Amino acid sequence: MLAEMITFEISGQLFGIDIMSIREIRAWSPVTVLPGVPRYVSGVVNLRGAVLPVLDLSVRLGWQSTDATPRNPIIVVEHEGQSRGLIVHAVNDIVSIDTDTIQQPEAAANDGITSFIAGLAPMGEEMVMVLDLKSLMADDRLEMAA
Numbered sequence: 001m002l003a004e005m006i007t008f009e010i011s012g013q014l015f016g017i018d019i020m021s022i023r024e025i026r027a028w029s030p031v032t033v034l035p036g037v038p039r040y041v042s043g044v045v046n047l048r049g050a051v052l053p054v055l056d057l058s059v060r061l062g063w064q065s066t067d068a069t070p071r072n073p074i075i076v077v078e079h080e081g082q083s084r085g086l087i088v089h090a091v092n093d094i095v096s097i098d099t100d101t102i103q104q105p106e107a108a109a110n111d112g113i114t115s116f117i118a119g120l121a122p123m124g125e126e127m128v129m130v131l132d133l134k135s136l137m138a139d140d141r142l143e144m145a146a
Contacts, residue, residue: 001099007092007128008075010058010066015088016097016121016128023076023083025091028068038139042068042087052076054085060136061113079133095128097121102130 005016006025031043031054040059044051054074058066066072066087074085102119118132 002096003099004094004096005128005130006075007095007123008073008088009090009092010061010088011063014092014123014126014128016095016130017075017077017133018130019094021077021079021133023078026074026076026085028070028072028074028087039065045074045085047076047083047085050083052083052085054087057086057088061116077133077137079137082137084137095123097123097128097130105129 004019006019006022007014007016009015029045031045033043034041037053040056042054042056044053046052056066056068058064066089068087072087072089073091074087075091076083076085098121102121105114105117105120113129116132116136118130121128121130
């Protein structure tokens, strides 16, 4: 079976999200910073009258924070009725990935990223890290930003 995904980059690494979870891809807009939210929450933006928490996906994955500029797109995803904006470094393509080729990542001790990865899919010479939105968005502290 084929799954369609949007691929994007963070720190030179290739990631994918199921296209059915994506509401839109929008240009960067300044965020309103909130006190007391997790470090990976950059702030919130107004999305057609709704408050949208915007996550720095690089920080959420345990990497360096993104110095966001107008070149950084925001991917708006929805999972189980919750919408979040994800700051990424670049959006690449829509690709079809054979779900039979997706392999489970090896869990490394205290490596925060593998808990957010649903699997690894070969795509030519590269590997696409397929994000698990359920675990990515699971944080009670995020509700403070919504």
